[in-house]
Amino acid sequence: MAETIVTRFAPSPTGFLHIGGARTALFNWLYARARGGKMLLRIEDTDRERSTQAALDAILDGLSWLGLNWDGDVIYQFSRADRHREVAEELLAKGLAYRCYASPEELTQMREAARSAGRAKLYDGRWRDRDPSEAPPGVKPVIRLKAPVTGETVIEDKVQGRVVWKNEDLDDLVLLRSDGTPTYMHAVVVDDHDMGVTHIIRGDDHLTNGARQKQIYDALGWTVPVMAHIPLIHGPDGSKLSKRHGALGVDAYRGMGYLPQALRNYLVRLGWAHGDQEIFSTEEMIAAFDLPQIGRSPARFDFAKLENISGHYIRASSDEDLLAELEKALPYLADGPVLAAKLNPDLRRKILLAMPGLKERAKSLVDLLEGSRFLWASRPLTMEEKAKALLTPEARVIIGSLITDLSALNPWDATTTETAVRAYAERTQAKLGSVAQPLRAALTGRTTSPGIFEVLVALGKDESIARLRDQV
Ligand code: GLU
Numbered sequence: 001m002a003e004t005i006v007t008r009f010a011p012s013p014t015g016f017l018h019i020g021g022a023r024t025a026l027f028n029w030l031y032a033r034a035r036g037g038k039m040l041l042r043i044e045d046t047d048r049e050r051s052t053q054a055a056l057d058a059i060l061d062g063l064s065w066l067g068l069n070w071d072g073d074v075i076y077q078f079s080r081a082d083r084h085r086e087v088a089e090e091l092l093a094k095g096l097a098y099r100c101y102a103s104p105e106e107l108t109q110m111r112e113a114a115r116s117a118g119r120a121k122l123y124d125g126r127w128r129d130r131d132p133s134e135a136p137p138g139v140k141p142v143i144r145l146k147a148p149v150t151g152e153t154v155i156e157d158k159v160q161g162r163v164v165w166k167n168e169d170l171d172d173l174v175l176l177r178s179d180g181t182p183t184y185m186h187a188v189v190v191d192d193h194d195m196g197v198t199h200i201i202r203g204d205d206h207l208t209n210g211a212r213q214k215q216i217y218d219a220l221g222w223t224v225p226v227m228a229h230i231p232l233i234h235g236p237d238g239s240k241l242s243k244r245h246g247a248l249g250v251d252a253y254r255g256m257g258y259l260p261q262a263l264r265n266y267l268v269r270l271g272w273a274h275g276d277q278e279i280f281s282t283e284e285m286i287a288a289f290d291l292p293q294i295g296r297s298p299a300r301f302d303f304a305k306l307e308n309i310s311g312h313y314i315r316a317s318s319d320e321d322l323l324a325e326l327e328k329a330l331p332y333l334a335d336g337p338v339l340a341a342k343l344n345p346d347l348r349r350k351i352l353l354a355m356p357g358l359k360e361r362a363k364s365l366v367d368l369l370e371g372s373r374f375l376w377a378s379r380p381l382t383m384e385e386k387a388k389a390l391l392t393p394e395a396r397v398i399i400g401s402l403i404t405d406l407s408a409l410n411p412w413d414a415t416t417t418e419t420a421v422r423a424y425a426e427r428t429q430a431k432l433g434s435v436a437q438p439l440r441a442a443l444t445g446r447t448t449s450p451g452i453f454e455v456l457v458a459l460g461k462d463e464s465i466a467r468l469r470d471q472v
Helices: 019-034 053-065 077-093 104-117 184-194 204-220 250-255 260-268 282-288 303-316 319-332 336-342 345-361 365-376 385-390 393-407 414-427 432-444 452-459 461-469
Strands: 006-009 038-043 097-100 142-145 152-157 161-166 174-176 199-203 226-230
Touching: 006 019, 006 199, 019 038, 019 053, 019 199, 019 226, 019 250, 019 260, 019 282, 038 053, 053 250, 077 097, 077 142, 077 174, 077 184, 077 204, 142 204, 152 204, 152 226, 161 204, 174 184, 184 204, 199 204, 204 226, 250 260, 250 319, 260 282, 260 303, 303 345, 303 365, 319 336, 319 345, 319 365, 336 365, 345 365, 345 452, 365 452, 385 432, 393 414, 393 432, 393 461, 414 432, 414 452, 432 452, 432 461, 452 461
Parallel strands: 006 038, 199 226
Antiparallel strands: 097 142, 142 174, 152 161
16 A cells, blocks of 8 residues: 655744745645645644744644645644653663763863864763763753764755765764753654654755754664755845845735735745746646755745736636635735725625726735725825826816716716716817826825726716815
């Protein structure tokens, strides 16, 4: 029987789900989904001081928003501390680990000695083969792995290729601290093994940890999962990703009004390619994703590309779906709650009427919200400076005359309003634009909007005439 693929996403709840973590989760999710496997979620909360409920909530929310569902219950690493201790004791009993009583002062001396001798290995192994009867009284020991001192530790990484470490450079790592708590290195190995993880896909900042973890697997006689260490995301200039460059939490992208499917599409192409295809449906992404196409050089974060992809998803969505997405996103958008408080069936109908014009110009739900603002703004409108400038005395005269023409219309639709405005322009030998621009300014308070006849229709006759009257 073919082995079931099990991947995992293992965030520490010490900060929000940042964009790099979201990409790691996505890659694990895609790999498992394409192969009928499972993606597990393990919360690495052993650092009790720095783990917070807010960070945990942000991780769970962010994954759910992106549609990256995990299999089974969330596993909390801290709850498995007894099991971590048990495995360390087992290694101790087999003589594959030992108690080390070195004091903090001794460790500092060893570190300094190693540094001045240019040695990578910091711990000198002084308790490795010492008889336990020599233990100093009253000192609680740590438990260290009796790691091999000769030969090599090799990882055949699916992204980095064959990576080799000389064992003489690797320390006997600590498995259990003197208070009995497991180290990250030890807990990860025990958990990945017990959870049946077959593939570890994570950032390449963990590559050296991979070698150290392999030594633990080897000591335990456990099978080492396949490893794929993906290069971290860099800024547009190739430097480490900073906040300014987009190193933000997923919630920030939600607040910027990106559709989750657009962000997911953007993320999948960060460091992975499938020919030159840029747009992937979920099914296409799942079918195409594989480890060999992950690049070995860091991907660069590119806001302009994210915006383009987002604009694509906005234009490709139906008007009804977009309105539903906008409504869902309102709690997270600036001024979203203001719109939420005003949304009623009539306003929904107006937004839908304007949607074809709104979505042409929008790259995000924030753009849609801003673009639709004229529909839910209260009179008298707050005018943008540029719009105010259009409302010259001459323009107000034009608006005054148009009020008379428009008031006579029945029915009020795109054809009748257009005919009336064009007839007015011809009669006064004015260019259509010189009539439409002041009209737009008066109706929307802005200089850009959907087409002016769409605006008139979406606002309706009474509101349109009232807004025009406000300006004469
Ligand atoms: N908890 C680690 C982190 O958030 C990940 C550990 C792992 O993937 O092995 O960086």
